[in-house]
Amino acid sequence: MMRTTLIFTLAMVGYALAGQAPRFSIITDNGQVSSDSLLGKVIYLDFWASWCEPCRESFPWMNDLHETYADSGLVVIAVNLDRDRAKVEKFLAKTPAGFTIGYDPQGEFAKSFGVKGMPSTYLIDRHGQLVMSHVGFREKDKEELRTQIETALHSH
Amino acid sequence: MQLNSSLRGRLRSATCALLAVTAGTTTAANFHSKWTVEGASLLYAESKRTTVFEPLLVIKRDFGEGQTLEGKFVFDAMTGASPTGAAATNRVQTFTTPSGQRHQTSSGEVPTRSFQDQRGSVDLSWLKPLNRRFRTELGGHVSAETDYRSTGLTATLAADFNQKLTTISLGGGMNSDRIDPVGGVPEGLTRVDPRSTVEKTLSKHIADGMLGVTQILTPRWLAQVNYSYADENGYLTEPYKMISLIDSITGETRTGDYLYEKRPDHRVRQSVYFSSAYHLASDVFHVSYRNYWDDWGVRSHTVDLKYDLEVSDKVYLEPHWRGYYQRGADFYVYSLPRGALTPEFATSDYRFGDLKTLTVGCKIGVKTAELQEFSARIEYMQQSGNEYPEEAIGVQRNYSMFPPLDILILQVGYAIGLP
Amino acid sequence: MKLRLMLVGAGLLLVYGCAVQSVEPWQRDLLSEEHMQLVPDGVTNGLDEHIYFSKEASSGGQGVGGGGCGCN
Numbered sequence: 186m187m188r189t190t191l192i193f194t195l196a197m198v199g200y201a202l203a204g205q206a207p208r209f210s211i212i213t214d215n216g217q218v219s220s221d222s223l224l225g226k227v228i229y230l231d232f233w234a235s236w237c238e239p240c241r242e243s244f245p246w247m248n249d250l251h252e253t254y255a256d257s258g259l260v261v262i263a264v265n266l267d268r269d270r271a272k273v274e275k276f277l278a279k280t281p282a283g284f285t286i287g288y289d290p291q292g293e294f295a296k297s298f299g300v301k302g303m304p305s306t307y308l309i310d311r312h313g314q315l316v317m318s319h320v321g322f323r324e325k326d327k328e329e330l331r332t333q334i335e336t337a338l339h340s341h
Numbered sequence: 342m343q344l345n346s347s348l349r350g351r352l353r354s355a356t357c358a359l360l361a362v363t364a365g366t367t368t369a370a371n372f373h374s375k376w377t378v379e380g381a382s383l384l385y386a387e388s389k390r391t392t393v394f395e396p397l398l399v400i401k402r403d404f405g406e407g408q409t410l411e412g413k414f415v416f417d418a419m420t421g422a423s424p425t426g427a428a429a430t431n432r433v434q435t436f437t438t439p440s441g442q443r444h445q446t447s448s449g450e451v452p453t454r455s456f457q458d459q460r461g462s463v464d465l466s467w468l469k470p471l472n473r474r475f476r477t478e479l480g481g482h483v484s485a486e487t488d489y490r491s492t493g494l495t496a497t498l499a500a501d502f503n504q505k506l507t508t509i510s511l512g513g514g515m516n517s518d519r520i521d522p523v524g525g526v527p528e529g530l531t532r533v534d535p536r537s538t539v540e541k542t543l544s545k546h547i548a549d550g551m552l553g554v555t556q557i558l559t560p561r562w563l564a565q566v567n568y569s570y571a572d573e574n575g576y577l578t579e580p581y582k583m584i585s586l587i588d589s590i591t592g593e594t595r596t597g598d599y600l601y602e603k604r605p606d607h608r609v610r611q612s613v614y615f616s617s618a619y620h621l622a623s624d625v626f627h628v629s630y631r632n633y634w635d636d637w638g639v640r641s642h643t644v645d646l647k648y649d650l651e652v653s654d655k656v657y658l659e660p661h662w663r664g665y666y667q668r669g670a671d672f673y674v675y676s677l678p679r680g681a682l683t684p685e686f687a688t689s690d691y692r693f694g695d696l697k698t699l700t701v702g703c704k705i706g707v708k709t710a711e712l713q714e715f716s717a718r719i720e721y722m723q724q725s726g727n728e729y730p731e732e733a734i735g736v737q738r739n740y741s742m743f744p745p746l747d748i749l750i751l752q753v754g755y756a757i758g759l760p
Numbered sequence: 761m762k763l764r765l766m767l768v769g770a771g772l773l774l775v776y777g778c779a780v781q782s783v784e785p786w787q788r789d790l791l792s793e794e795h796m797q798l799v800p801d802g803v804t805n806g807l808d809e810h811i812y813f814s815k816e817a818s819s820g821g822q823g824v825g826g827g828g829c830g831c832n
Binding site: 368369370371379381383385395397399413480482493494495497504506512513514515516549550551555557558559560561563565567569571610611612613614616617618620625627629631632633634635637639641643647649657659665667669670692693696698704716718724750752754 | 767781782783785787788789790791793794795796797798800801802803804806807811812815816818819821822823824825
Binding site for chain 1: 784785786787788789792793
């Protein structure tokens with residue numbers, strides 16, 4: 186009885202913490218993309234800007250994720266927050282991306298997600314649930330992030 | 342006296358949300374490369390006085406995630422003539438240097454002594470983030486010249502608040518200096534006589550601390566306030582400087598009428614410093630102001646203005662203006678009247694009198710490659726004080742007691758980032 | 761002394777209490793520029809501090825420590 190209660194409580198807390206990710210619709214290089222259209226996929230949502238150094242360092246990693254897991258159902262969307270589109274073009278020319286780039290120059294989308302630092306990463310599972318949020322990009326975070334992604338991909 | 346190394350530079354933390362912090366001595370340029378090497382050479386030339394040539398090299402290693410290690414190596418070669426503190430008078434004055442040489446100063450001229458020296462220094466600085474909020478910086482310093490050695494350690498802790506909009510810094514430093522004056526140590530406020538000096542090694546200890554707050558005010562505006570406190574103990578006098586004894590009516594100095602100067606063996610220095618950077622359309626305007634005071638009676642205001650003008654995405658110009666206004670030490674004297682009571686402390690070192698230093702200059706920076714920058718700078722400085730003070734007596738009124746000093750500064754530098 | 765403390769207080773008020781707006785993480789592009797560092801050139805700053813320290817009776821304000829020299 187005690188154990189069941191504990192597990193139930195933890196599950197509720199877990200649900201409350203994770204919760205439903207905000208539904209969104211953003212402009213990307215491939216046109217408008219909505220969260221509804223992505224249900225059933227695992228979304229790796231990243232908020233970045235051209236002037237942010239760790240963001241630049243995370244691009245090769247995100248390219249790797251895209252190449253490795255796209256077939257398994259991972260969608261990488263990197264939402265750019267630059268106000269000047271020219272800077273983004275310049276950045277992408279030097280650091281190309283195989284994944285989808287989204288645009289949020291006014292920062293409204295970032296605000297709805299409660300972005301606290303740059304870069305900020307969110308993992309949304311196949312049911313539209315927010316299962317992970319992370320601020321910053323460090324070498325040692327890669328392992329943990331990869332584990333979380335694989336878990337989300339393997340669940341149904 | 343202490344040179345203060347600045348705590349500045351930006352921390353490239355993995356979260357990247359914080360910019361322009363106080364703890365982070367990236368003296369070298371901020372390329373995002375594993376190694377950064379920066380070299381520079383400075384030429385400092387006073388009109389008819391001292392000339393200094395100062396090359397330096399900075400090597401920085403970035404370990405990633407905000408951890409850096411930096412080494413700075415500086416060499417100074419100094420030569421020229423520096424005022425002894427003795428006043429101009431209406432006849433030729435003869436002096437004997439500590440090494441036994443005699444030299445003369447013409448009538449009406451401020452006596453100076455020629456010198457030549459070299460100085461080398463090494464500074465190490467290690468910056469390490471402790472966690473997402475805290476980071477620390479540790480520094481060490483060693484320097485040596487013919488008669489002076491200095492070693493020091495510093496430690497600073499910085500913490501970010503309000504999503505890194507606010508940073509609070511707390512720093513402390515300890516310094517220990519060893520002084521071995523060539524020609525021995527004189528007894529302060531006794532008659533100048535090279536035979537009266539004693540071969541002795543002296544020491545000076547300094548403890549200092551700083552509390553600073555840096556705040557991002559708007560997306561374009563960053564500001565900082567610092568409060569600093571320093572406590573100096575030990576031999577704080579200049580062994581080579583002297584004060585002229587003058588006739589209380591005629592103002593003349595007789596042959597050999599000089600006293601060695603004497604300063605207290607303790608000094609407490611404090612300052613409040615404001616700094617601001619404001620980003621206009623494409624240029625940046627920097628303003629800083631320092632209010633300084635100490636228990637020797639020295640008070641000063643320092644205003645510094647810099648304007649970073651973006652000429653193109655590869656070239657910038659930086660005009661600069663600095664104004665320094667000093668009210669001198671309580672025990673500063675132009676000279677001492679013979680026969681009057683000798684004060685407890687006295688100095689005629691013009692740097693401790695009422696003076697003002699004005700600097701105008703311009704710097705140019707050119708981005709020669711992706712991770713390379715060339716820079717050059719020229720500055721003109723003028724230091725002036727009370728040329729005809731009311732304390733001047735008799736013949737002294739005929740001469741300038743503080744001839745304005747013109748100084749030219751030239752500097753070139755090159756920085757390279759290596760992956 | 762009281763004037764000094766008022767000066768410090770005013771400075772802190774200006775710097776903190778006066779924070780005109782809350783700046784979001786993605787609004788820090790200008791602030792991240794090289795020239796927006798409070799000391800944009802560490803090498804020049806160090807060289808200048810050495811010069812002024814040798815020619816004037818005041819020193820410091822920006823940081824702690826540093827080395828002494830026989831030049832003052």
